[in-house]
Each structure stands twice: as C-alpha cells, then as structure tokens.
Amino acid sequence: MRFGPKEVVKDLSFAVHQGEVFGLLGSNGAGKTTTIRTLLSLFEPTSGTLLINGKRYDPSMAAMVGYLPEERGLYRNEPVLDTMVYFGVMHGLSRSDAKKRVLAYLERVGLGDKAHERLISLSNGQQQKVQLGVTILHEPSLMILDEPTEALDPVNRSLLMNIINEQRGNGATVILVTHRMEEVEQLCDRILLLKDGIRALYGTVDEVKNTFGTTVIALTYNGTLPMNNKLYTITKQLPHYAELAWREGVTVDQVLRFLAGAPDLHLTTFDVRRPTLNEIFLTLYK
Amino acid sequence: MGNIINFEVFRALKKKSFWIASITPLVFILLVLGIEYFSTKSATNNAAQQEQAFSATAKIGEFDDSGLISQQLVAAQHITVEQNKDAGIAAVKSGTLDAFFYYPKDPTTMSIEVYAADTGISLSPPYNAAASQLLHQSVVSDVSAAAKNDQAVQILEKSPAVTATTYKNGVESEGLASVIAPGIFAIAFLVLYVLLASFMISSTAGEKENRTAEMLLTSIKARTLIAGKIISVFILGVVQLVTLAVPLLAVLLLFPQQIGLPAGMTLASIPLNVAPILFGALFFVAGLLMFTGLLVGFGAMFPSATEASRFLGVAIISAFLPIYAFQNVVNSPHTLVVTIFTYFPLTAPLTALLRNAVGSFSIGEALGSLAVIIAGAIVAVWFAVRAFRYGAMEYGRRVGIKELLR
Numbered sequence: 177m178r179f180g181p182k183e184v185v186k187d188l189s190f191a192v193h194q195g196e197v198f199g200l201l202g203s204n205g206a207g208k209t210t211t212i213r214t215l216l217s218l219f220e221p222t223s224g225t226l227l228i229n230g231k232r233y234d235p236s237m238a239a240m241v242g243y244l245p246e247e248r249g250l251y252r253n254e255p256v257l258d259t260m261v262y263f264g265v266m267h268g269l270s271r272s273d274a275k276k277r278v279l280a281y282l283e284r285v286g287l288g289d290k291a292h293e294r295l296i297s298l299s300n301g302q303q304q305k306v307q308l309g310v311t312i313l314h315e316p317s318l319m320i321l322d323e324p325t326e327a328l329d330p331v332n333r334s335l336l337m338n339i340i341n342e343q344r345g346n347g348a349t350v351i352l353v354t355h356r357m358e359e360v361e362q363l364c365d366r367i368l369l370l371k372d373g374i375r376a377l378y379g380t381v382d383e384v385k386n387t388f389g390t391t392v393i394a395l396t397y398n399g400t401l402p403m404n405n406k407l408y409t410i411t412k413q414l415p416h417y418a419e420l421a422w423r424e425g426v427t428v429d430q431v432l433r434f435l436a437g438a439p440d441l442h443l444t445t446f447d448v449r450r451p452t453l454n455e456i457f458l459t460l461y462k
Numbered sequence: 463m464g465n466i467i468n469f470e471v472f473r474a475l476k477k478k479s480f481w482i483a484s485i486t487p488l489v490f491i492l493l494v495l496g497i498e499y500f501s502t503k504s505a506t507n508n509a510a511q512q513e514q515a516f517s518a519t520a521k522i523g524e525f526d527d528s529g530l531i532s533q534q535l536v537a538a539q540h541i542t543v544e545q546n547k548d549a550g551i552a553a554v555k556s557g558t559l560d561a562f563f564y565y566p567k568d569p570t571t572m573s574i575e576v577y578a579a580d581t582g583i584s585l586s587p588p589y590n591a592a593a594s595q596l597l598h599q600s601v602v603s604d605v606s607a608a609a610k611n612d613q614a615v616q617i618l619e620k621s622p623a624v625t626a627t628t629y630k631n632g633v634e635s636e637g638l639a640s641v642i643a644p645g646i647f648a649i650a651f652l653v654l655y656v657l658l659a660s661f662m663i664s665s666t667a668g669e670k671e672n673r674t675a676e677m678l679l680t681s682i683k684a685r686t687l688i689a690g691k692i693i694s695v696f697i698l699g700v701v702q703l704v705t706l707a708v709p710l711l712a713v714l715l716l717f718p719q720q721i722g723l724p725a726g727m728t729l730a731s732i733p734l735n736v737a738p739i740l741f742g743a744l745f746f747v748a749g750l751l752m753f754t755g756l757l758v759g760f761g762a763m764f765p766s767a768t769e770a771s772r773f774l775g776v777a778i779i780s781a782f783l784p785i786y787a788f789q790n791v792v793n794s795p796h797t798l799v800v801t802i803f804t805y806f807p808l809t810a811p812l813t814a815l816l817r818n819a820v821g822s823f824s825i826g827e828a829l830g831s832l833a834v835i836i837a838g839a840i841v842a843v844w845f846a847v848r849a850f851r852y853g854a855m856e857y858g859r860r861v862g863i864k865e866l867l868r
Contacts, residue, residue: 235682247855249672250674
C-alpha cells in the first residue's frame with residue numbers, strides 16, 4: 177500500500193480464522209489502520225487484495241461487519257435513540273427492530289433514561305457506550321475494533337472486554353487493532369505485529385512467545401544479588417526485582433540452590449516465566 | 463437511501479435555525495406587502511403622476527362610450543381621441559399608438575379595456591392604472607354632475623375593473639402575465655439557493671466534523687449517500703418553498719389590487735404555457751442539482767463547514783452574476799455577455815431561467831443551455847461523490863482537486 181512516494185504497508189499477507197480474536201498490533205504509524213481501511217475498501221490497495229469470506233468488502237456486506245474506527249464520532253446534536261437507530265438501519269436492521277435493540281442496549285449499559293437526550297449532553301464515558309452500541313447493535317459476525325479502548329475509562333474498558341468475549345462466545349470473529357499488549361494477552365488467539373508496514377510477528381500468542389522470546393527466571397528479593405557468570409546472566413535488574421537468563425547446560429534447580437545459599441540475599445519470590453508480549457514488542461522496537 | 467433521507471430531513475426540520483431561515487424571508491415579504499397595502503392611496507396618486515409622466519412621451523389614444531371622460535383632461539394629458547374602438551386597436555397594432563383606452567357604456571358593470579404595445583418586462587408602463595385613473599379624475603373633476611349620476615357615484619366608491627391586451631408585432635401577446643408562471647422557477651431558484659446553500663455545504667462537512675464519515679462509508683456506498691443528501695436538500699427546499707408560497711398565495715388571492723398587482727390581473731388570468739413551464743422546471747431542477755453537487759463536494763473537501771463556507775460567497779456570486787446583466791438578459795438576449803452567461807455552466811441556470819421567463823429563448827438556445835446545465839449537474843454530482851469518497855476521511859486537512867482526480 178503506497179501513499180504517493182511513501183510505501184506504508186509492504187508485502188503483507190495474513191489470514192483471520194472464523195471465530196477467533198485476532199490482534200493486529202504495532203506502534204503508531206506501523207500501518208494497522210491503513211490495513212483495516214484497505215480491508216474495508218476505504219482505501220484502494222496499490223497491489224494485492226484483501227478479502228472477507230472470499231470477497232472484497234462492499235457496503236452491501238455491512239450487516240455482517242461491526243466497525244469501530246480509530247477516528248470515531250456521532251451526531252452530537254441528535255438524540256441518542258435517533259442516531260443509533262439510523263446506524264442500525266444502515267446495518268440492515270428494520271427500524272422497529274433497531275429501536276427495540278437500542279432501547280435494550282441502553283438499559284443494559286445504564287443509559288435507559290438517556291434515549292431521547294442529545295449526545296452532546298452525555299458525558300464522554302456515556303458517549304463511548306453509545307458508540308460501542310452502534311458497532312454491535314446488529315450482532316455482526318465480524319467485529320473490527322480499531323484501538324477500541326483508547327480513551328476509555330476503566331468501567332467502559334471492562335464493558336468492552338465483556339462485550340468482545342460475549343460476541344466471541346456467540347461465534348463472532350474479532351479483529352482487534354491495538355498497541356495495548358495486556359489486552360492482547362487477555363483476548364487474542366493469534367496476532368500479527370506490524371513494524372514500519374512489514375510483518376514482524378505472526379501466529380498464535382504461544383507461537384510468538386516461543387519463537388521470539390526467551391524464558392527467564394524472575395525474582396524479587398531483599399539484599400544483594402550475587403553475580404555468577406557460570407550459572408546465569410542478569411538481563412534486567414531493579415532494586416528489588418531481577419530477571420536472569422540461565423546458561424546452557426545449567427538447570428533452574430542449580431540457580432535456585434545457589435541463590436538460596438547466597439549470603440546477604442533474601443529471596444521473596446522465584447518464578448520461571450516466558451516473556452510478555454509487551455517485552456517482545458519492546459525488543460522488536462529497540 | 464430512505465433511511466438517509468428520513469434522518470437528514472427530520473433532523474433539519476427539528477432545528478429552529480431551519481424554520482428561522484424559512485420564515486424570515488416570508489416576514490420580510492409580508493412586511494413589504496403590508497407597506498404596499500397601507501400606501502394604496504399614495505400609490506393611486508403615483509399612478510396619476512406616472513400617467514402624466516409617460517403620457518408626455520408615450521402616444522396614447524382613447525374612445526369613450528360612457529360619456530364620463532373629461533375631454534379637458536384628455537387634452538391636457540396629450541391623449542388623442544380615436545374614431546372608434548376598432549380604430550384605436552388598429553392604431554396600437556400598427557404601432558401608431560403605444561396604448562389605447564376604451565371606456566364602455568357602463569364602466570361599473572363592464573371592464574375598461576386597455577390595448578397596449580408589449581414592451582417587455584422591464585419597460586411596461588402602468589397603463590391599467592392610468593386608464594382607471596383617467597376615469598376617476600374625470601368624475602372627480604365635475605362633482606356636481608357626478609352627484610346626480612349613479613354610475614359616477616359607484617366609480618368613486620369602487621375602482622372599475624380593467625382588462626389589458628398587449629400586442630407584439632401586430633399580434634396579440636400575453637404581455638407581463640406570461641412571465642409569471644415560468645418566472646416563478648427563477649424566483650424559486652434564487653430563494654432556495656440562498657436559503658439552502660449553507661445546508662448543502664454542512665451536509666458533508668458535518669460528517670467530517672462529527673467523525674462519522676468512516677462509519678458511513680463502510681455501511682453505504684458514497685454515491686447512495688450523496689444521492690440521499692441531495693434528495694434531502696430538495697425535500698427541504700420544497701418545505702421552504704411551501705412555507706413561503708402558501709401565505710403569499712393567500713395574500714395574493716385576498717388582496718390582489720391592494721398589494722400592487724396590475725388591475726384586472728387574477729391568478730386565473732395568468733397564462734400557463736406548457737413549453738416555458740417545462741423548460742423552467744428543467745432549468746430549475748438541473749441548476750439546483752448542479753449547485754447542490756458543487757457545494758456538497760466543497761463540504762467534503764474541507765476539514766470543517768466553517769472553512770468550506772469561505773467558498774460559499776464565490777459559489778453564490780457566480781450563480782447570481784446574470785442579475786448584474788439583467789437588462790441585457792431581458793432586452794438584448796443576443797449580446798456577447800448574455801451568450802456567454804447562457805452557456806457557461808455556473809451562470810447558465812439563472813440566465814436560462816430569466817430568458818425562459820421573458821420569452822427571449824429559441825428552442826435551440828434553450829436546449830443548448832439545458833444540455834450545458836445537465837452536463838454541469840452530472841459533473842458536480844460526480845465531483846461530490848468523489849470528494850466525499852476520498853476527502854471525508856481526511857479529517858484535519860483540505861483535499862486538493864488534483865488528489866480527487868487521481
């Protein structure tokens with residue numbers, strides 16, 4: 177995908193399986209939103225194709241897709257009910273069905289008494305709930321959520337997480353565009369990480385961790401952590417926390433026994449863990 | 463598309479600003495008509511003054527079967543006395559006279575007949591008022607005789623009816639009345655364009671400002687959306703026209719003479735010629751479509767309605783330019799400037815509407831101008847669709863024409 181002389185996304189190929197939560201990750205400007213906009217035919221790809229169920233996206237497929245764009249907004253001077261029904265009908269619902277669903281949704285998210293109020297009179301958090309409702313009202317089989325938790329307060333973030341899980345439970349496929357790795361760890365089955373428009377990571381979360389991360393010993397302690405180049409190297413050290421990579425041929429037991437017997441060191445916790453996606457992300461972007 | 467039209471129309475109708483914009487011109491017009499109504503008497507005096515003014519230059523004849531006309535006044539106003547009614551009419555047809563007034567035996571039950579040369583919309587003198595005034599002044603000039611004459615008393619109480627017939631090149635023409643039906647399209651075009659221009663711009667600029675464009679474009683085709691918005695603009699235009707026209711029509715029906723309509727002219731007497739009305743409707747719809755497309759496109763190109771509105775003045779001036787050449791458009795339709803205005807897309811709608819109204823259009827010229835306007839409308843709507851399709855997601859910046867054409 178090219179904008180003038182600048183190539184924004186290069187040689188990208190990926191598949192999203194039905195019923196999974198797929199994380200599209202990357203830092204700002206990595207090409208995530210461009211990829212989604214191209215998938216939804218908002219941009220014409222310079223070359224290649226992006227298909228949904230074997231077809232290029234067309235607005236006639238709107239009933240199956242719920243899209244929460246990165247740049248989002250609603251008609252601030254219109255009543256909540258009118259706005260939501262408008263988008264509901266646009267996504268293939270009948271007016272009466274849309275109205276019924278809107279009222280039920282507003283009740284569920286605690287906005288039952290706001291249906292006839294203008295959006296501008298609602299708080300930011302309440303507007304976010306309305307926005308989310310517009311995205312899921314027609315129960316789409318594919319949800320594309322571009323930075324969905326950006327600027328969400330904790331209550332709405334939790335609500336969104338529940339809704340994503342609920343939709344997934346109903347068999348919906350979710351494409352989650354984000355740079356929040358903790359959300360990816362909680363929700364995603366598979367991920368694609370873009371770096372400068374190029375595919376840097378692709379696979380299940382486990383596969384990515386196995387391929388791109390090193391298992392480390394994480395420990396919390398008091399006192400002085402001794403050096404021992406024969407057994408391990410210290411990869412990260414804070415005043416009371418450290419991560420150690422053990423040497424080849426050395427077992428975790430050997431490291432534990434050494435540290436347990438070390439003078440001036442009191443171990444609080446000792447854990448063997450795989451790296452987080454956040455760590456892999458940071459490593460890739462170093 | 464029905465969903466878009468429903469949403470766009472009802473949200474506009476719910477806005478106070480829409481109704482303020484719709485009703486304000488009506489208030490002004492009614493105010494002017496009210497002033498006209500209350501100054502009827504002074505208008506009568508003006509008519510007399512005008513009569514004297516143009517009788518000095520115009521050649522007017524009269525024939526009196528009523529016996530009420532003062533020959534002293536006739537002589538004083540340089541009006542000639544014709545041999546009979548037929549001679550007077552023949553003199554107008556041949557161009558010897560500019561106007562001829564025939565006073566029937568009983569003006570209280572029969573209309574005064576005015577026969578005049580058709581001099582076009584801008585130069586038509588108020589002959590009807592002059593004919594009526596001559597009779598009125600004649601009766602007033604001899605009050606003692608008038609007091610003994612029932613007819614004269616009735617004439618003093620109520621102005622007699624006047625019917626007018628105009629001739630162009632010796633053939634009866636419909637005169638000023640024929641301008642009214644097709645002329646309504648020109649007035650409707652001007653009024654709607656002014657009232658709806660900012661709505662046209664904000665219909666797309668608002669989507670950018672509200673950040674709704676992306677959600678819309680994934681739910682509906684850009685051309686369906688733009689078509690829905692344009693139809694909404696037209697529906698709102700009809701609402702505004704009805705809001706303006708119904709009260710005005712009521713006033714015209716109830717107080718035709720008091721508000722300055724020519725004596726003898728009623729709604730029923732307005733000629734309804736199919737060709738000018740049909741062309742008027744086509745020029746009106748195609749012209750409005752072209753400017754709607756253009757302004758909707760501008761709205762999609764700019765990051766906000768405020769920025770897009772800077773070009774509103776340019777769009778309005780270009781549409782209204784033919785007004786500055788009104789005299790030429792009406793009286794000298796084949797000058798170079800009128801020809802350019804007739805076939806230049808932005809000035810063509812109003813020029814065509816005016817020329818169609820005053821009858822200075824040949825069929826060939828009308829079809830040529832219509833073709834230009836329809837082509838302009840197609841290009842403008844195409845531009846609007848493209849501008850929204852590719853400009854609506856450029857939230858913070860203006861999209862250049864070159865980018866849209868790429």
